[in-house]
Amino acid sequence: MDNKALLKHSKRPIGVFDSGLGGLTVVRELTRTLPHEDIVYFGDLARLPYGAKSKKQIIEFSVNNTLFLLRQKVKAIIIACNSSASSASSYLRRLFPVPIVDVISATAEEAAELSRTGRIAVLGTKATIESGVYQAKIKQLFPRAHVITQSCPLFVPLVEEGWLLGKVTSGVAEHYLKSIKKAKVDVVVLGCTHYPLLKTVIKKAFSKKVALVESAPRTVADLKKILQDQGLLNVEGRGRLSIFVSDKSRNFIEIGSRFLGEPIRSVKIVKW
Amino acid sequence: MDNKALLKHSKRPIGVFDSGLGGLTVVRELTRTLPHEDIVYFGDLARLPYGAKSKKQIIEFSVNNTLFLLRQKVKAIIIACNSSASSASSYLRRLFPVPIVDVISATAEEAAELSRTGRIAVLGTKATIESGVYQAKIKQLFPRAHVITQSCPLFVPLVEEGWLLGKVTSGVAEHYLKSIKKAKVDVVVLGCTHYPLLKTVIKKAFSKKVALVESAPRTVADLKKILQDQGLLNVEGRGRLSIFVSDKSRNFIEIGSRFLGEPIRSVKIVKW
Numbered sequence: 001m002d003n004k005a006l007l008k009h010s011k012r013p014i015g016v017f018d019s020g021l022g023g024l025t026v027v028r029e030l031t032r033t034l035p036h037e038d039i040v041y042f043g044d045l046a047r048l049p050y051g052a053k054s055k056k057q058i059i060e061f062s063v064n065n066t067l068f069l070l071r072q073k074v075k076a077i078i079i080a081c082n083s084s085a086s087s088a089s090s091y092l093r094r095l096f097p098v099p100i101v102d103v104i105s106a107t108a109e110e111a112a113e114l115s116r117t118g119r120i121a122v123l124g125t126k127a128t129i130e131s132g133v134y135q136a137k138i139k140q141l142f143p144r145a146h147v148i149t150q151s152c153p154l155f156v157p158l159v160e161e162g163w164l165l166g167k168v169t170s171g172v173a174e175h176y177l178k179s180i181k182k183a184k185v186d187v188v189v190l191g192c193t194h195y196p197l198l199k200t201v202i203k204k205a206f207s208k209k210v211a212l213v214e215s216a217p218r219t220v221a222d223l224k225k226i227l228q229d230q231g232l233l234n235v236e237g238r239g240r241l242s243i244f245v246s247d248k249s250r251n252f253i254e255i256g257s258r259f260l261g262e263p264i265r266s267v268k269i270v271k272w
Numbered sequence: 273m274d275n276k277a278l279l280k281h282s283k284r285p286i287g288v289f290d291s292g293l294g295g296l297t298v299v300r301e302l303t304r305t306l307p308h309e310d311i312v313y314f315g316d317l318a319r320l321p322y323g324a325k326s327k328k329q330i331i332e333f334s335v336n337n338t339l340f341l342l343r344q345k346v347k348a349i350i351i352a353c354n355s356s357a358s359s360a361s362s363y364l365r366r367l368f369p370v371p372i373v374d375v376i377s378a379t380a381e382e383a384a385e386l387s388r389t390g391r392i393a394v395l396g397t398k399a400t401i402e403s404g405v406y407q408a409k410i411k412q413l414f415p416r417a418h419v420i421t422q423s424c425p426l427f428v429p430l431v432e433e434g435w436l437l438g439k440v441t442s443g444v445a446e447h448y449l450k451s452i453k454k455a456k457v458d459v460v461v462l463g464c465t466h467y468p469l470l471k472t473v474i475k476k477a478f479s480k481k482v483a484l485v486e487s488a489p490r491t492v493a494d495l496k497k498i499l500q501d502q503g504l505l506n507v508e509g510r511g512r513l514s515i516f517v518s519d520k521s522r523n524f525i526e527i528g529s530r531f532l533g534e535p536i537r538s539v540k541i542v543k544w
Contacts, residue, residue: 046325047318052432052523053318053521053522054522056520057521126522126523127522154429154433156429157426160324161425161426163426168440168443168447175440247326247328247329248326248329249324249329250324250326
């Protein structure tokens, strides 16, 4: 490829998809770390949540989402949904010839590096936990690790309802984290893009010595490295963010702005 | 139509659809009240929940579900999903030439009859409450009625998680029902097929004088009357129940059995 073609290629946007709007926490990190990049985000609001659905179904939805992003001519894709990453990422990588980074690999790596005792807890949706992907990836990097998992199905609806603090949310966290507290872990993986918004409550349930690991920072760092290595990094201009969703669900502007950390200005509805 | 054709027609099954498995509370009532009827149930597990999605999207899903039931040659349809009934029932009735009964009309009627003071509360999903359908129907029947509404987005995930009692669930109920308690209502409509499973907790939040109205009994009574009037009632044999779902989601047998009130024996997965 000549220089001109390469340059053109590097100007293409980065694609990010999620079942809903939680993946905007990854977008927030992207705009901070890679301010020159255009970003195309797709949130599958019509079919969310993925977390309790079957692997087959999640793969089908994920393929649809990837095809949509490829039609937007993205140069790389971030799977910003843990349920999708755990069920579909290897399938998508086999199918599509574009760099695909997912929230799980990077997060597992960071957890393995951070832990001293090897006692690591992973919180996630049913799909993520039952897939065993976090467990396997951590064990690969840290063979002596003891990984304890807990699915927390009520965390996502609590965040969507905006109940980030308070007695009810603390009660739910206490319930889910009971057995993990006994296991004396030193690292807790927040294996769902919704969970960082519950950090205060989750942190309170543990002692101060526990490190919480979020997906966004390391995932974006990994993508940056890939783009650099392949000469695809955009180094000029101010990046634009385009948000697409498959349904205009209720309160989505409000919920989305909470994840993005700034007001969402415009959203386009996509129909397959 | 000659007698033979009529007879054949009355042998056809009753179709019931819901976004998920909550509609099995209606099926439970159907098998009690109309034990000779075959029933075909469809639960749209791939796309659930409907409660926070847009009206347009809910109509599209509801049309798909109705078409599936019509392909099973049903003689009548129950919309057992309040979100679907509130957003799509009039649309479906205009589109399809088959008796369609929905959970809202019957339940609103019962609430209007039961209330002495006219102070009626309606609990439901965001879609149901924002549609205003319960409010309008009750006002039609009881013009002086004062209808107070409350959407309770966490009730469905609590039921799906099986947290039917306990401190967390009571805390959520207390929060949602605070303003309704102050309004001194005498009737509370459980405007979602999941909510009857939280009856104990909801009842506890009110005084003993409050009547809780569930959808299933009156909805089934209404359907029975329509079938009788049209000569479509099946009066022989033991009815069979067939359950279809659009995804084999996690724990669905366990959750479904909770709604049906007996173990689910077999489920067929449908792909569009």
